[in-house]
Amino acid sequence: MARSSIRKNPNMDLDKLLDKFEDYLQRKSLKLTSQRRKILEKILEMDKTHFTADDLVDEFRDERPRVSKATVYRTLSVLVEPGILEEHQFGDSHKVYELSEGRPHHDHLICTSCGSILEFYNEAMEALQDKVAVNHGFHPTHHSQKIYGLCATCWGKGVRS
Amino acid sequence: MARSSIRKNPNMDLDKLLDKFEDYLQRKSLKLTSQRRKILEKILEMDKTHFTADDLVDEFRDERPRVSKATVYRTLSVLVEPGILEEHQFGDSHKVYELSEGRPHHDHLICTSCGSILEFYNEAMEALQDKVAVNHGFHPTHHSQKIYGLCATCWGKGVRS
DNA sequence: GTTCGTGCAAAAACTTTGCATTATC
C-alpha cells in the first residue's frame, strides 16, 4: 500500500510531515520508530482538527501490533517540540492537540454549550498583542487566546447560558 | 479580634466580600460555615494575587481546627460561581485562582522563565475580541488571553528561550 | 553493538466523591 493511499486529509501531506519529523529526530539523535510513524499517520487519518491523547489511544485499541498509551503520550510530546503539533488547554482537564505544521497561526472560539471549536485569525489583534507585551517590558514568544461563548447553532437553539 | 485587623491587603474589603458571599449563599440555600469564612479570610491574608488550591491547603496545615483539602476544593468552586474568584489554567497542570470581585477585568502576561505573572488591560483589545466573536456568529461570554514570553527581568539576565 | 524506544504496570499529581458525623439555618 502506497503511503499516499491512506491520506484522508488532502490538505496535509504525510510525506512532508514525515520528512520534517525525520529531520528533527535526526538532529536530536532520536529514532524514527514504526510507532512514531503510525501515530503521525493516524493523526492525519482521524481528520479531527482537535484531538486528545486519549482519542489517539482509542484509535489504536483494536490495532495490532498495539501502540501503547505510554508511547502515545511520549510521542505527542516529541511532535510538539519541532512544532508539528500544537498543544492547547481549553478549560477541560485534558490537553488538546492540533496539527500545526503547514497551517497558519490562529486562535480559538470555544462554544461552552456544545464544545465546538472555531478558529480565527485577526491581523490587528496579533499586532496589538505584541504591542501590549512590549509595553510591559515583555518579550513575547507565543500566546493563547480563547474566546468562550455560544456558537451560532447553540444560540439559535435558544441556549442562553 | 476585630474582623478588620486581619486584613493584609488594604485594597480588599473582607466584610464586603463576606456580605456578597452570604447573599449568594442565601439565594442558593447554602450555608455560611466557619470553614468557608476562614477560607475567604485566608485568601485575603495570603496577599498572593494568584494561588492554587494547594497553596491554600498548605496555609491550613498547622491551623486548628483544620480545614480539609476536600473543603478547600469544594469552597473554591463555590467562590467561583458568584464571581468572587476567577479560575485560570496557565499551562501548568493545576488551576490557579485569583480574587475577581471588586477588581477590574484584565488578562495576563506569563514569563516562561521565572513564572511571574503580569496583568494587563487594553480597551482596544477587548473591543476587538468582541468584534471577532460576533463576526463569527458567536455570542461571547468571556475570554482568556495569555501572552507567554520573557519578562524584563529574565530578559535582562540574558535568558533567551 | 550501542543507544534509544516500547510496553506494561505502577505511581504521580491533582481533583472529586461516598459516607458517617457535625454544623447551620
Place this chain on the structure above:
DNA sequence: GATAATGCAAAGTTTTTGCACGAAC
C-alpha cells in the same frame, strides 16, 4: 429538626515513570 457541609480516606482522571526487553541506527 431538616438540610447542607465537613473530614477522612478512597477512588477518579489524566499524565508520567521505572524497568526489562526489543528495535533502530
